[in-house]
Amino acid sequence: MRGAAMSLTAAASGLVVFLLSVSVVPGQNDWGVACTSTEICAVKGSTVEINCTYTYPSTWDDGENTVEKTFWFTKQKGGERVDLTTVSEYAGRVEDLCENNTCTLRIRNLTESDSAEYWFRIITTRDTYWGPPVTLSVTDLQVEMSRSGSSALLQCLSSCPPGHTSYIWFKNRQEVKEDTSSYADFSYDSADSYSCALKGYEDFPSPSVYRPKPPSAEIEEGSSVTLTCSNDENPTANYTWYKEDGSSYLPPLNEKPRLIFSSIQSSDSGQYYCTAENLLGSTRSESIFIDVKYGPKLPSVSVSPSAEIKEGSSVTLTCSSDANPAANYIWYKENQTVFQGAEGSYHFTSISSEDRGIYYCKSENQYGGIKSSSLSIDVQYAPKPPSVSVSPSAEIEEGSSVTLTCSSDANPAANYTWYKKNVSSYLPPPFSDKPRLVLSSIQSSDSGQYYCRAENLVGSRTTDPIFIDVKSNYTWYKEDEYSPKASGQIFTITGFRADHSGKYSCEAQNKIGRRNSTLHQIVVKGSWKLLPLVTIPVVLLAVISLSVFLWIRKKRASRDSSELEQSPGNREEPLPDQGQPEQQDDLQYASVHFSNNRAEPLYSNMRAGQHLGHTEQKEATEYAAVNFKSRAPRTRPEDPAELYSVITKIH
Structure with a gap:
């Protein structure tokens, strides 16, 4: 089997890594664990990550070979290697993460007892394999100090191999020097303190060294x-x-051998000394430092910026509290912990609407803890993509009531505006402060694409258009044309021309059936404005002439009849069969009859479009239906559903 190569990377929390060997990459069909280091030195309290890559043959011992399990171990129990994630000493501190033949062992909060040899094992369906051990050493950093006159020679002590890292030196907790050597030389000052850390892991410095301080006592408030x-x-x-x-002059606190604080307070912290004096002289004691420990005082909370907070901006919540020792801080959002640390600041790099809510912090040390008052974070944001609903959601029939509703999540609340696509006019909702557009008696002309706009002070969003298709109960046709010309009760023709002449019909339908009406429309040359001026007087003159003619004829017939009755020779004899109606085809003179008693008449309306800028003139002429009556019996009953039409011309 081939040698192993393992790569190690240090976690940001403070791992120290030293490479002591050269990587050897195994073949894809070989067993192997890739390691580039056999020794790791890490600082106590830090986090270490060991990354390894493994290979295995796809077939082994004449059979298919697949991985069943991978794990890390440090020791055996009863002859078996124990998975490190099941060992109680590592509970809550260890993670084993594997993906694409790469596994990472992560150990947090390292202790000196974690120093050991770590092995990586592969178990397949055909065999087992483990790579070479990785030795982890966990060490503390210590500063050793020696003086030579006014100089102090310091050494940063660790168990890590020399020459593989840089050392950072701190003076009074401030970084002052970086060197690859573990030694440092400083000019000595009795008021200074010194510490060291390894480069990249400054969060884990050594304990500070400093001159002895006056005697002190830690006292609880x-x-x-x-x-x-x-x-x-x-x-x-x-x-x-x-x-x-x-100050140069100190007033005496007490002129007795004892100074008593019955209930000492934090303000009493400080350095105290006493003097003893008699007739032979006086002496002064060494100072003693009184350090009064106390739990956090009521925290104060603030938000920056203090003005209105908009989504995407940078926001910092700050919690501060007087405490000794210094307090640790925990930030909560509605009783859920969101941040914890020695610093009381909780920072949002780019705050979102989900971050709004009630926040408060808690400051605590070993002497107690206390919660702050609540802080409300109101994040203003532009409307989210609006949603649109249509009620009713079923097929929309002409004359019904339809409500379009637009809604959007926004802070502050959005204002809504409804528009109809490709129509320049603004369509306001019935209530300007509500997101609803109500069409109480919808018409076919209302069909089209509608969209709404949600807007507030932060921004605006527009919905995608929604199509409203109004099913009309009326359809207009022109003779010899298959496609309908229009739908709806009113058929408006704009830009009236001669080619609009023809025979039009209006079809009405409902769930029971349908019916047609017919009207003839003729276009004459000249202005449409002259047509009613000529047509109306002609019709009225014809009606008046017909009425005068009938009246004169009736008077003449009455006078002749009178003369015949007065003449004995001309007296009419009764007919032998007066009980039978006379069968004749003589046609009764026509009478003009305006039908207003038809059951559910259907009217058709035709309008010629008008030009903008002219005064609207509207004249409605109802063409009369002329009923011819004969004394002869009717050959068919009159159709009770006979339709009439109305032509309305708009000039």
Whole structure:
């Protein structure tokens, strides 16, 4: 079997990696675990990741060979290798991630007990294989210090092999130097402290070294504290207590051997000393530092920027609290933890609408914890893609009521505007502040594509058009043309021309049946405005002439009849068979009859379009239906569904 090659990468939290061997890539049909390092040195508390790639033959021992399981182990139990993820010492700290023949072992919060040899094992359907061990060493960093006059020689101590990393040096917690050597030389100052770290893992520095500090006592706030000053003197001395504050004159706190704090507060922290004085002289004690520990005070919370927050902007929530020792902070969103750390700032690089809500923070240390007041984060955002609904959703019939509703998620709430595609006019909803467009009695002319626009101060979105197809109960046809000319009760012809002449019919239909009406429309030369001016007087003159003619004829017949009755020789004899009606084909003179008593008459309307800018003139002429009556019996009954038409000309 071929040698192994394993690649290791360090996690950002603080892994230190040193490469001690050369990679050897195995053949695709060989067993192998690829390793580029056999030793790893990592800092205590950091995270280490070991990445390995394995190969195996697709066939083995004359059979198909597939992987059943891969795992890491460090020891055996009862002769069996134990999967590291099942070992209690690693519970919650170890992950084994595998994808495409590459496996990563990740160990968090390293301890010195994690130092061991780690093996990677492959189990297939035909055999097992494991690669060479990887040795992990977990170490602490320590600073060793020696003085030579005014200089201090420092060394950063670790168990890691020298020459494979750089060292970062800190003075008073500030980075001051980087070197590949573990040694550093500084000018000594008794007020300074020094520490070191490995490059790339500055979050895991060594403990600081510094000169001894005055005696101190850690005291919890609210407790009772007594400071006692004593000295071997004769005669008896007088004692005075002082608190240092940096000024040249310090007022005495107490002129007794004891300084008592019955309930010490955080403001009492500081350095204290006492003096003893008698007739022979005086002496001063060393200072003692009183460090009052206390839990966090009520945190204050703020948001930046403090103005209106728009989606996509950068936002920082800040929580701060006075505490000793310094507090750790936890940010919550509606009781769910979203951030935890020593810094109280929670940062949104690009805040989204999902981030809006109620936030609060909690500051805590070993002496207690306290929650802040709530902070409401209102994220303003443009309308999301609107949705459109149509009610009723079934087939839309002419004359029915139809409601189009537009809705969108937006903050602040969106205003809605409805439009009809390819129509320049604005179609307002019945209520300007509501997202509904109501067509109370929809007509076929309302068919078309509709869309709505949702808009607020942040932005706007427009819906895709939705097609409204109104099924008409009326259809217009022209003689000798198969396709319908129009639908709806009203057929409007614009730009009226001679080729519009012809015979038109209007078909009405419902669920029971359908019926046609017919009207003849004739176009004459000249302006349509002259046609009603000529036609109407001619018709009226004809009616008046006919009426005068009939009246004169009736008067003449009445006078002749009177004369005949007065003449004895001309008296009419009764007919022998007056009970039978006279059978004759004499036609009764026509009478003009305007039919208004037909059951459910159907009217057809034709309108000639008008030019914009002219005063609207509308004249409606109802053409009379002329009924001819004969004394002879009718050969067929009159059709009760006979249709009439109305021609309306718009000039």
